[in-house]
Amino acid sequence: MMTKTGDQESPASASQVDQPSVKRAPPPETPAAVQTRFRVIAAFWAVIIFLGFPIWWKTTSIYRASLPIEEMVDWADGKACRPVFPLEIHLATPSMQSFEAQHLLRTTQHTLDDLNEFAAHHLRLKLTNGSTTAHNSEDSSESVKYPAETADTALTVRLLPQDGLAGPWSELHAATTQLDIFYPPSQVPVPSSSNSPLSAFIAAELQRLYGEEKATIAHILSGNTAGLDSTSPQLAEDIDRRLRRSMKYAETYHLSFSLFTPGSEPSSWDIEAAVNEYVSPLLQALSPISNFTVDTQVQLYANFAPTAPKPEYDESEAAWTLKKEDLSAFVNAAEWPLNPSIGNGPTINFILYVPDPSQSPLLVNENRASSWMIPQWGGVFLLNPPLSNTEQGGRSNPAHLSQDSLGPAFMTFSHQLLTLLGTPSTPASLPLRLQTSIRIRAATLLLSASATMGSLARLTESLPSIPIPATVATSVSTTLSHLSASCVYLREGRFGAALASARVAETEAERSFFEKSMVGQVYFPDEHKVAVYLPLLGPIGVPLVVGLLKELKRIAGRRKAKGTAS
Amino acid sequence: MALLFRFLQAAVVAEHTSNWAVLVSTSRFWFNYRHLANVLSLYRTVKRLGIPDSQIILMLPDDMACNPRNAFPGTVYSNADRAVDLYGDNIEVDYRGYEVTVENFIRLLTDRLDEDVPRSKRLGSDAGSNVLVYMTGHGGDQFLKFQDAEEIGAWDLADAFGQMWEKKRYHELLFMIDTCQANTMYTHFYSPNIVATGSSEIDQSSYSHHADNDVGVAVIDRWTYYVLEFLETQVTSVTSKLNLGDLFDSYDESKIHSQPGVRWDLFPGGEQEGRLRTVVDFFGNVQNVEVENANATEPGSLKEDLAEIARLVEKWQKRDEEYSAILGDSAGNVTEDLPSSSLHLKLKSTVGPTKMAEDSSWGKRLVGISVVGACTAIWVAGSILGRSSV
Numbered sequence: 001m002m003t004k005t006g007d008q009e010s011p012a013s014a015s016q017v018d019q020p021s022v023k024r025a026p027p028p029e030t031p032a033a034v035q036t037r038f039r040v041i042a043a044f045w046a047v048i049i050f051l052g053f054p055i056w057w058k059t060t061s062i063y064r065a066s067l068p069i070e071e072m073v074d075w076a077d078g079k080a081c082r083p084v085f086p087l088e089i090h091l092a093t094p095s096m097q098s099f100e101a102q103h104l105l106r107t108t109q110h111t112l113d114d115l116n117e118f119a120a121h122h123l124r125l126k127l128t129n130g131s132t133t134a135h136n137s138e139d140s141s142e143s144v145k146y147p148a149e150t151a152d153t154a155l156t157v158r159l160l161p162q163d164g165l166a167g168p169w170s171e172l173h174a175a176t177t178q179l180d181i182f183y184p185p186s187q188v189p190v191p192s193s194s195n196s197p198l199s200a201f202i203a204a205e206l207q208r209l210y211g212e213e214k215a216t217i218a219h220i221l222s223g224n225t226a227g228l229d230s231t232s233p234q235l236a237e238d239i240d241r242r243l244r245r246s247m248k249y250a251e252t253y254h255l256s257f258s259l260f261t262p263g264s265e266p267s268s269w270d271i272e273a274a275v276n277e278y279v280s281p282l283l284q285a286l287s288p289i290s291n292f293t294v295d296t297q298v299q300l301y302a303n304f305a306p307t308a309p310k311p312e313y314d315e316s317e318a319a320w321t322l323k324k325e326d327l328s329a330f331v332n333a334a335e336w337p338l339n340p341s342i343g344n345g346p347t348i349n350f351i352l353y354v355p356d357p358s359q360s361p362l363l364v365n366e367n368r369a370s371s372w373m374i375p376q377w378g379g380v381f382l383l384n385p386p387l388s389n390t391e392q393g394g395r396s397n398p399a400h401l402s403q404d405s406l407g408p409a410f411m412t413f414s415h416q417l418l419t420l421l422g423t424p425s426t427p428a429s430l431p432l433r434l435q436t437s438i439r440i441r442a443a444t445l446l447l448s449a450s451a452t453m454g455s456l457a458r459l460t461e462s463l464p465s466i467p468i469p470a471t472v473a474t475s476v477s478t479t480l481s482h483l484s485a486s487c488v489y490l491r492e493g494r495f496g497a498a499l500a501s502a503r504v505a506e507t508e509a510e511r512s513f514f515e516k517s518m519v520g521q522v523y524f525p526d527e528h529k530v531a532v533y534l535p536l537l538g539p540i541g542v543p544l545v546v547g548l549l550k551e552l553k554r555i556a557g558r559r560k561a562k563g564t565a566s
Numbered sequence: 567m568a569l570l571f572r573f574l575q576a577a578v579v580a581e582h583t584s585n586w587a588v589l590v591s592t593s594r595f596w597f598n599y600r601h602l603a604n605v606l607s608l609y610r611t612v613k614r615l616g617i618p619d620s621q622i623i624l625m626l627p628d629d630m631a632c633n634p635r636n637a638f639p640g641t642v643y644s645n646a647d648r649a650v651d652l653y654g655d656n657i658e659v660d661y662r663g664y665e666v667t668v669e670n671f672i673r674l675l676t677d678r679l680d681e682d683v684p685r686s687k688r689l690g691s692d693a694g695s696n697v698l699v700y701m702t703g704h705g706g707d708q709f710l711k712f713q714d715a716e717e718i719g720a721w722d723l724a725d726a727f728g729q730m731w732e733k734k735r736y737h738e739l740l741f742m743i744d745t746c747q748a749n750t751m752y753t754h755f756y757s758p759n760i761v762a763t764g765s766s767e768i769d770q771s772s773y774s775h776h777a778d779n780d781v782g783v784a785v786i787d788r789w790t791y792y793v794l795e796f797l798e799t800q801v802t803s804v805t806s807k808l809n810l811g812d813l814f815d816s817y818d819e820s821k822i823h824s825q826p827g828v829r830w831d832l833f834p835g836g837e838q839e840g841r842l843r844t845v846v847d848f849f850g851n852v853q854n855v856e857v858e859n860a861n862a863t864e865p866g867s868l869k870e871d872l873a874e875i876a877r878l879v880e881k882w883q884k885r886d887e888e889y890s891a892i893l894g895d896s897a898g899n900v901t902e903d904l905p906s907s908s909l910h911l912k913l914k915s916t917v918g919p920t921k922m923a924e925d926s927s928w929g930k931r932l933v934g935i936s937v938v939g940a941c942t943a944i945w946v947a948g949s950i951l952g953r954s955s956v
Contacts, residue, residue, distance in 0.1 A: 174877055278875070327857065328851075328855050346690070366857065369857050414875045415875060452733070513733060514676075514678050517678075
């Protein structure tokens with residue numbers, strides 16, 4: 001080929017050389033050589049097509065498991081489920097005729113429905129006979145943990161007649177989920193009347209009890225409380241503040257109780273007894289919501305940060321005081337070994353600080369308080385134990401803190417824990433507040449898992465280069481099934497079960513979104529791709545393509561020759 | 567009243583609950599001393615303004631303090647006057663050396679990390695967090711080099727922020743970058759609530775400010791130097807009311823020797839609204855400590871709660887007593903517990919090293935010997951056959 005093109009380019013010189021001898025053509029190719037060349041080219045192309053191409057395709061394609069995108073988006077948009085919170089309230093009327101009680105129930109329910117302005121959260125009244133009431137209310141905490149087939153009883157209202165009353169009055173049992181309403185017997189509604197002061201009172205009382213919960217759930221579902229007219233701005237602000245300072249939901253929280261002191265004493269504390277005594281009951285009660293692990297530590301010679309403002313002596317109070325605005329610098333985050341990296345749950349820190357004898361007692365300046373809370377982080381308690389005189393004439397802290405002296409501190413920590421977990425402040429009964437907190441958590445988790453599904457769906461659509469492993473698809477289907485289970489439980493009023501399902505959904509949703517291998521790393525612009533492939537494909541591709549073309553031309557030429565010959 | 571209420575809500579929406587800072591240097595080696603000094607200076611500033619170490623992610627690809635060429639071992643300075651030792655004795659580097667990679671950086675932002683990665687190496691921000699992302703290193707048109715080995719593209723960064731926004735991992739984000747052609751790095755951002763600022767336009771270099779002759783290399787970049795000058799001299803405490811507008815107005819092109827850029831359009835309300843964000847919204851730490859009033863009596867106050875918790879404690883004690891009464895004798899419970907716990911302790915103390923390999927080593931040795939033997943036999947047979955044929 002080379003000689004031939006050379007000849008064409010310089011015909012003059014060729015003619016001179018060709019003068020003596022005729023142009024010598026290369027010897028004709030033997031059919032065997034042609035055959036061999038054909039086979040070689042065919043073999044190269046076979047390898048490329050049947051081996052190279054599939055391998056390239058397989059190794060460069062990104063595995064994307066198929067996800068139920070539409071369903072996920074439906075959940076995120078709230079089309080798949082409209083969470084409702086029907087609270088079942090038992091009405092016990094031990095001293096009323098059955099028809100009277102029925103009538104009272106009907107009128108009260110009617111009044112309640114009239115008062116209610118947030119349809120997703122409503123109260124359902126139900127009659128029980130008086131004998132089982134006490135039992136029910138005692139068991140309510142269990143029914144949360146072991147979801148029965150029936151709806152959870154939110155509250156038992158006991159109606160008790162009392163002589164010599166001008167109007168009805170109520171009393172909430174602080175340790176159980178029971179509300180006693182005392183009424184003058186004359187106020188029992190007559191079946192003919194459609195309205196009575198007693199039913200109005202009951203309705204108003206229930207409305208008041210669940211006002212905060214309703215506002216909170218409305219706030220969570222819609223993002224603001226504007227939908228409820230009856231919510232006072234004060235309450236709205238409280239709810240907002242609480243939601244902001246409470247910890248982000250986690251499956252497991254680590255509670256870390258630390259004793260810090262700038263000197264060598266106290267060096268021991270009755271921590272095990274104190275935790276068992278004051279914290280464990282609360283953790284038991286909170287167990288449907290989250291798991292908790294407890295760690296404790298004692299840190300001696302713990303100094304303030306060098307830049308932190310020093311406490312000042314207040315003559316009038318005979319105490320050392322810290323200014324409120326300086327409290328955020330109190331914890332020496334750099335040097336105190338806090339925030340241990342245990343597992344993957346967040347840590348809630350509780351610090352018990354025993355000041356140096358020379359700075360005791362230590363208090364907060366503004367309101368003589370000895371404790372404060374740091375939102376989303378934990379709490380601090382300043383413990384000023386009675387000082388003892390040493391032989392050298394100085395004063396020293398006791399070497400050991402007994403369980404009794406730790407009591408106030410740990411009660412305060414329990415309170416801070418409740419606040420940090422976002423437990424509402426009303427009504428004034430802890431079991432009721434915990435139940436409310438279960439419903440609030442269920443709503444929050446349902447929404448957050450749904451939102452995560454939506455995020456994952458949008459992510460899948462918007463980033464075509466991100467791989468989606470099969471485990472993500474599994475997690476997504478688990479999430480979706482638990483979400484719908486949770487939604488059904490909510491509708492049935494089984495909030496404990498709903499929360500359990502929502503917790504699974506949330507965990508799986510997080511797992512699917514934060515799947516480790518889903519890192520859409522290094523976006524390649526097209527020019528980069530050309531730059532990667534060209535040096536490889538250029539030198540190999542050109543001879544291959546040219547060889548193929550020549551071979552095709554030869555075959556075509558032979559066929560044509562055959563055609564003319566025949 | 568309604569108006570006031572709405573105003574309150576608007577104020578609430580704008581508030582954030584925590585602050586996080588991600589400070590990244592992307593270059594190693596001694597002559598890039600200034601990039602590490604840049605990051606350490608900023609680290610010092612955000613720490614001074616109250617962000618705790620647990621909420622600062624510091625990525626340092628090299629250890630200048632311990633570099634053998636460092637004439638002042640154990641220290642890093644960002645100024646020739648060497649007044650402030652940036653390394654000090656209180657510094658927490660979260661990602662160091664070859665851990666600083668594009669992959670780790672993106673994993674950090676999107677939190678796609680192994681389960682066993684400790685929390686100190688994670689960005690635990692949420693929907694209420696303001697995040698400051700500062701990057702410095704050598705870059706070019708729409709990329710930033712990581713350790714001379716790889717690069718992060720503007721697209722990757724935009725996608726990472728997009729995913730953070732999808733998962734509500736920030737409330738507002740301030741992106742700062744000091745590198746050559748820095749402003750090209752934020753051109754592809756698409757997620758809202760981001761304010762981005764860079765040191766230089768496309769085709770412009772970003773210069774170092776000055777060199778320290780004793781250290782022997784440049785110690786800080788110009789843009790970072792003037793940003794820090796503003797932060798250190800004007801923003802003296804967390805209560806400072808200076809806003810981002812003031813910070814960006816302080817840019818002086820004649821001093822910086824390049825044209826710094828700011829991108830507002832992703833921020834709701836654009837430049838007008840964005841300028842009003844205070845500097846400490848991003849560089850400081852919000853911490854609204856709540857002192858509990860021991861004398862308050864409103865529902866949910868300390869006193870009420872304490873009473874309720876005391877009741878709960880009482881109830882559980884009663885239940886425990888009842889439980890042990892049902893068991894028969896109250897002491898039975900205790901005696902039952904004690905041996906089990908001591909047994910547990912004993913078990914704990916005897917835990918020794920465990921054998922990792924399951925199968926016996928002798929089997930493996932046998933296989934090895936037979937393989938070697940077979941090979942030798944083949945070689946011997948081959949050589950004998952070969953000789954006989956010749």
